Amino acid sequence: MAVEPGWYLLLSAAVFCIGLFGVLVRRNALVFLMSIELMINAANINLVAFALVYGNITGQTFVLFLIALAAAEVAVGIGIILALNRNFESIDVTDAVTMRW
């Protein structure tokens, strides 16, 4: 039985909001990164859902690219977090408030 497209959207919005909430309230950079991943995946859900609804492959192709992108982003993000840790002895995002120190 096919699921109604509205549910997909609802799921996607929920995942996005959870990610957004994490970005806005958490201070740990790793959680920050994970929250961003959630938001990307919310977008991915949408893409896949519409690809299913319209019956073409474009959305799914996009998702493949996005996963690759997310991997790259994580690589960069982890690097930044490592640098943060080296400089501040913590990975609290509110510590790094100046461009130079």
Place this chain on the structure above:
Amino acid sequence: MLGTHPLASSISIPIVPGIGGAEVTALFPLVTFVLILAFGRYLPFKGAFPGIVATGLGFLVALATVVEIAGGAGPRHETLHTLVAGVSGEGVTLTFGVLIDPLSALMLTIVGLISLLVHLFSLGYMNAEGEIDLPRYYAALSLFTFSMMAFVLSDNLLMSFVFFELVGLCSYLLIGFWYREPGPASAAKKAFLVTRFGDYFFLIGVVAVLGTFGTAQFASYAPGVEASFVEIATDALEHGETGEMRTFLGLGERAWITAIGLLVLGGAVGKSAQFPLHTWLPDAMEGPTPVSALIHAATMVAAGVFLIARMYGFYALSPTALAVIALVGGFTAFFAATMALVKQELKQVLAYSTISQYGYMMLALGGGGYVAAVFHLTTHAIFKALLFLGAGAVIIAMHHEENMWEMGGLKDEMRTTYLTFLAGSLALAGIFPFAGFWSKDEVLFETLVHALGGGAPVLFVAYALGLLAVILTAFYTFRMVLLTFHGDPRTDTAEDPHSITLSMKVPLVVLGVLSVVAGVLNMGVFKGFLPENALFLERWLDGATMGEQFRESSLTAEHYHHVLTHDFGAGYSSGYAGLGEGNLALVGGVVALVLALIPAAVAWRLYGGAEPDPHMMNLGRIRTVLMNNYYQDEYQVWLARGFTLPIATLANKFDQGIIDGLVDGSGGVSLFAGGRFRQIQTGVATTYAALLVLGLLILIAVFAVTGGWI
């Protein structure tokens, strides 16, 4: 058409360039200026030597120019450099060029001669006295000579203005030569500021001339110069050809010409120390005495009168401007002479006599006596330079004591100085047959003739003032001579004065001889009894020796007379009170001589004794007023403080508050806003994220409203 007459080349003197290279007279001192500025300390006599050589060569070239003009050469008018070229007849063309005609050649010779003698005299006055900073002195002296010569050679009003200003700058530098003392420094500033006040009007006048006529040329001999502004103005009034002239402010041609004339006159009043801008000149006595000689005889102060003489064809068009000039001149002649009566310092007396004598020249110009003015300019240059240099010699002899009451009895100790100074004084007082007698009478005669002719009644007033000034001049001159040289020595210094050097005596003797004989130039008093061509200066200024190109042009005394005596011009006419020209000239001369001899005799009676009393003390309150120079300085300071300063303060407030306020305000608003907005840049990534979300929400809300979702 060539600038020079064909004859010029045939009689030019080898080695010394004459009219064809007259601008080198100005270049010599310019080169010297640079030389002294760079290497002054290593030059012989700290720069005096190159100065003497340069001015000497300049004088020779000027003489050669005079000789060539006398031989029929000239005029020479050549554009040397174009500063701004007008495009195909549109816009103005600004040029530097030379104009050599009898007037400028004569003036060039005077400047060269006086400058040479002043340099010579300075050897004794400055070098021998062990003054410091001499290279600065000689450099400024050279620059001064250069500026004045270039001013004299100028072929257009703008160039004149440039060098007029440069002359002012040089006088500032030289008056303030001893700038470490407060007196000279302040006198220099005063001279600079007061003359600058007049020059401001001159500057507006220059712009007005350029705007009205599209050219500021004095003459039109040069190729490419179609007409001088004087010629355009003359045509406009004489033939009604107003096409090339543009008037402003809704004034008619004549009124506008008068306005321009009066504006330019402002510069001349400032520089030639005419009332009310004369106050700088007595203070300028703070400078070294040879500088005073140069300033008052040949350069700075002469520049004003020369300027009016240079464009006399223009002034001759405006009876109003002429009346103003005559009145200012006559009044200044009288007014300054009254102040000279009571002064106790030798140089102060001379300073006021300078103002008074330049008043005579202005009177002559206003009274229609162009030749008389130039004549008096010439003789005055000689005898005033002589008097100042003589005063310098006395001051050296008296160890820099200037008060005449501390002197007395110097005539036996300083024979040369006394005799030459006496010659100068007799010339100044206008005693026959010394130079000043002839020129001063010419001034008075021309004014009287045009007053009698009924041209302008104001000329009578000016003439009367001039005549009164004759009496005062003779009195203060003899008072000065008697107090300084006669009687018993009143101090120890006067008993045993310092001796003066040969380099000081030579200029005195040269000028002394000239003071005696210079009247020969134009013995106008005897014009009824002399052959027509014996009035050399008049013939000279008429260009009688020159080719038709000059004689038919608009720069001759003849032409000025033509304009003066026609209704399109000043409308002057000559009246001889039924005596005829020759007799009236003789009567005028005799009257003036008697008027000079009586006060001279009175002065002799009052001050001729061995122990003269300070008789001027008897004048009481009048003396106080005179000693304080009619409180001229006070009221000018009051004007500056009470009137100019508040306006300047207001303008400053407007500038600082409103103009700068706008600029500062826009900066301030940006700064304030930036300061506030800066605070959202916390550096916390969460804040940025929150702002992003907020922005997104707002965007969605906007879409919702405009897209009609709600």
